[in-house]
Amino acid sequence: MDATANHESVEAHQLERLRRLTDAVLPSNEFYRRKFADCDLERIESIQQLQSLPFTTKSELVEDQRLHPPFGSDLTAAPEQYIRVHQTSGTTGHPLYWLDTEESWEWWANCWKVIFDAAGVTAADRIYFAFSFGPFIGFWAGWEGARKVGALAISGGAQSTAQRLRAIIDNAATVLVCTPTYALHMAAEAKKAGIDLANSSVRITIHAGEPGASIPSTKRVIEESWGARCFDHPGATEIGAFGFQCEQQRTAVHINEHEFIAEVINPESGAPAGENEQGELVLTNLRRIGSPVIRYRTGDLVQPSDEACTCGRPFLLLQGGVLGRVDDMVIVRGVNVFPSAVENVIREFTEVEEFRIEVFEREALRELRVIVEPNRAQPNATALCRQISQRLRQRIGLRAEVESVAPDTLPRFELKARRFFRL
Ligand SMILES: [Zn+2]
DSSP, X not given: OOHHHHHHHHHHHHXXXXXXXXXXXXXXXXHHHHHTTTSOOSOOOOGGGGGGSOOBOHHHHHHHHHHSTTTOSOOOSOGGGEEEEEEOOOTXXXXXXXXXXXXXXXXXXXXXXXXXXXXXXXXXXXEEEOSOOSSBOTTHXXXXXXXXXXXXXXXXXXXXXXXXXXXXXXXXXXXXXXXXXXXXXXXXXXXXXXXXXXXXXXXXXXXXXXXXXXXXXXXXXXXXXXXXXXXXXXXXXXXXXXXXXXXXXXXXXXEOTTTEEEEEEOXXXXXXXXXXXXXXXXXXXXXXXXXXXXXXXXXXEXXXXXXXXXXXXXXXXXXXXXXXXXXXXXXXXXEEEXXXXXXXXXXXXXXEEEEEEEEEEETTEEEEEEEEEESSOOTTHHHHHHHHHHHHHHHHOOOOXXXXXXXXXXXXXXXXXXXXXXX
């Protein structure tokens, strides 16, 4: 079967699930009943019909929860049917609380099984979760997914970095699940403690929460320091575990199109982006019926590709994973810059352990400053800064001021890292 025929079978599957979703949601979900009051949803004949519906935005959901506290009105089931509540990390404003039913929590676990299977994780593996297991959904669903795979799950909740490194070695963990930033932080701490992670039993690392595992330099540093193959997984609390990386891909991620319908739009006009054109990812989750999102604007910028993956999965590929937040793009002296592009250059310098990017105005001109923190006192920090500055100029055509600070000055992150600031 060729790629087009394969994708047609995906669409037939999506259509059936979309009908089931709207049949369940429209009679009993207040939020979508109000939102779709003027839409003709009697009979959905094609996936394309979805495009006639209005988008759902994060600010709408935040507003809905403010008006209908605490969980809002995007609820399809009776209150007693919900078994889990999580909250978003709230890095970009007000946190959202999100409920799941037994059925939708099971769905999350199965989406994570897809992630594990694609990375080559099996029942023989021991998965260590370097995660605090707090109210943020993070890797709670991954924890459930490990059970679906039949692997041994090891919790890293309430542990220091040193205790986590010890636990990974003592339990002979073979898979590490955490944010890309935290994987780098653990590697830096291991190096200081004389622990040889590259020769540890860890063979696979899976990362979410930030796009790092799809940024080539960041991926390379994680893989070298852990002696493991690194996989990216984009997902979100209010949407689900929508993306995964297969063993055939180094930088592209698949969308799990059996469970999600993906659209790519022009973030300004809201019109569909041209074929293989960059744009904002819009998602509909098909089987989180108790608390769904339909045509949800993720705010993530992506580059779709119609390439058929050699793994044989007929699912859409996004080149470079999530490239960044649509809002994070800045134009500095006519150059379009994404924080991830700057990170890709900075991570080429193994002396740099942490960094921060600042955008500021000087004499009405927008300027970019990069603050780097070396992993130990550098005898010639000025030379390092100059090299980074030159590399940024060569690689992304960007003039940036680069400054260094002493080791252990910048904050460290276990969940979502915050390194990009508009001053
Ligand atoms: Zn693939």
